[in-house]
Amino acid sequence: MAAEEVQKANQAKRRGEDVLNSYITGDLVLFDEASRGVRSKLKPRHSGPYIITSVYKADVTCSHLVTGKEKVFHMEHLKPYFGERKDAYKAALADDDQFVVENILDYRGDSMKRSQMEFLVLFEDGDELWILFNQDLAASAPFREFCQSLPELEPLLFTEKDWRVRQSSYNAGGVVGVEPGQSCYVTLRAWGSDYYHSVGLPRGSIYVVLCKYTKWTTKKKKKIDLKCEFFKKSFDWDATAVRLYGLALQLQDDMVLITEEMTVEYPNLRD
Numbered sequence: 476m477a478a479e480e481v482q483k484a485n486q487a488k489r490r491g492e493d494v495l496n497s498y499i500t501g502d503l504v505l506f507d508e509a510s511r512g513v514r515s516k517l518k519p520r521h522s523g524p525y526i527i528t529s530v531y532k533a534d535v536t537c538s539h540l541v542t543g544k545e546k547v548f549h550m551e552h553l554k555p556y557f558g559e560r561k562d563a564y565k566a567a568l569a570d571d572d573q574f575v576v577e578n579i580l581d582y583r584g585d586s587m588k589r590s591q592m593e594f595l596v597l598f599e600d601g602d603e604l605w606i607l608f609n610q611d612l613a614a615s616a617p618f619r620e621f622c623q624s625l626p627e628l629e630p631l632l633f634t635e636k637d638w639r640v641r642q643s644s645y646n647a648g649g650v651v652g653v654e655p656g657q658s659c660y661v662t663l664r665a666w667g668s669d670y671y672h673s674v675g676l677p678r679g680s681i682y683v684v685l686c687k688y689t690k691w692t693t694k695k696k697k698k699i700d701l702k703c704e705f706f707k708k709s710f711d712w713d714a715t716a717v718r719l720y721g722l723a724l725q726l727q728d729d730m731v732l733i734t735e736e737m738t739v740e741y742p743n744l745r746d
Contacts, residue, residue, distance in 0.1 A: 497550070498527055498530055498535055498550060498553065498555075499527065499530060500527055500528060500529060500530065501526065501527060502526070502527045502555065503523075503524045503525070503526055503527075503540075503555070503556040503558070503560070503563050504523060504524065504525050504526075504527060504535070504537060504548075504553040504554065504555060504556055505521035505522065505523040505524055505525070505553065505554050505555075505556050506521060506522045506523050506525065506537070506546075506548055506552060506553060507520065507521055507552045507553070507554065508520060508521060508522055510549075510551075510552040521554065522570050523537075523539070523540075523556065523566070523567065523570060524540055524556040524558075524563040524566055524567055524570075525537035525538060525539055525540065525546070525548075525567075526538050526540060528545065533549055533550045533551070534547050534548075534549065534550075535547065535548050535549070535550050535553060537553075539567060539570075540563055540564050540567035541564070541567045541568055541570075542611060542614075543614060575598065575599035576596055576597075576598060576599075576612065576615045576617045576618065577597045577598055577599045577617065578596075578597040578617050578621075579594050579595065579596060579597070579617050579618055579620075579621035580595040580596070580597055580603065580678070581594070581595040581678050582594050582595070582621075582628070583605070583668055583672060584608075584668050585667070585668055586627060586628050586629070586630040586631055586719075587630060589608050589630070589631055589635070590607075590608060591608075592607070592608040592631075593605045593606065593607055593608070594606050594608065594612065594618070594621075595678075596612070608631075613631065618631075619632065625681075626718065626719050626720070626722065626723075627662065627664060627665070627719045627720055629718070629719060630642075630719075642715050645713075645714040645715050645718055646697065646713050646714045646715055648714060649695055649696045649697050649714055650691075650696050650697065650698065650699050650712070650713070650714045650717050651714065651717075652717065652718070652722050653688050653699065653717060653721060653722065653724075654688065655688050655689055655690050655691060655699065655700075656687075656688065656689075657687070657688050657724060658685060658686065658687045658688075658724070659685075659686055659687075659688065659701075659721050659722070659723055659724050660683040660684070660685060660686070660723045660724075660725075660726055660727075660730060660732070661683055661684055661686050661701075661703070661720050661721055661723070662681055662682065662683050662720060662723075663676075663682045663683065663684065663733065664720075665716075665719075665720040665721075666706075670743075670746065673743045673746065674741050674743045674744055675741060675743065676741060680729060680730065680731045681727075681729050681730045681731070682730075682731050682733055683723070683726070683730045683731070683732055683733065684703055684705045684706070684732075684733045685703075685704065685705070685732065686701050686702060686703045686704075686721070687701070687702050687704075688700065688701055688702075688721075689701070689702050689709070692711050697713065697714070698711050698712060698713050699711075699712055699717065700712075701721065705733060705735075
């Protein structure tokens, strides 16, 4: 109620000063959908709330509180939203028919092909759904926290253009953080999403194989040889591959080490 009184007082003051546009940056507003012409009786008269980001004469630029999408409205088609910011956010969720993301539980796909990736999303209402990568999901705090917890998802923290710049910079600077002779624990996901999900391992752990860096394969340490006894293969990794998959030098509590015995129950581990 206090917020309502303050905003009403500010609006009245501006009108009293004969300001052309009585709205200012930071105001919460609703848009009158009837101003568009034909309006469905099944939908609310007003959409929003929006937060005003800029004002130029009678044109008001507004950002939707949930999606962040900006629109320009004429001041005559707006009305003040009176209420607390948390209530405005809940109203905007309903307006955009969105649900609150509680957590990200798992993912499928390759972070280098983000448009094809899927994420197992836990919503506030308890539903768990696989959702294709999209900008609304990527803008949520749980999504960013999830990506920050898994090194291989670092590309998703940036736009595709920005990540390409970073990747070029990493590779140009050479491999860092490891040396020949060191062992590391590499997630099975490093060998592809199709392979990883074909194995059928239970969700909830990070499954890793023990590998060892053996030698530099270029004079300027731009690449390094990684030997994996489990797969009986060696791999030539650049700085980006090492950064995303090869910096875990210690076995962590949330990691499960793949052993020969596990191939009996999960024969696809050898594929």
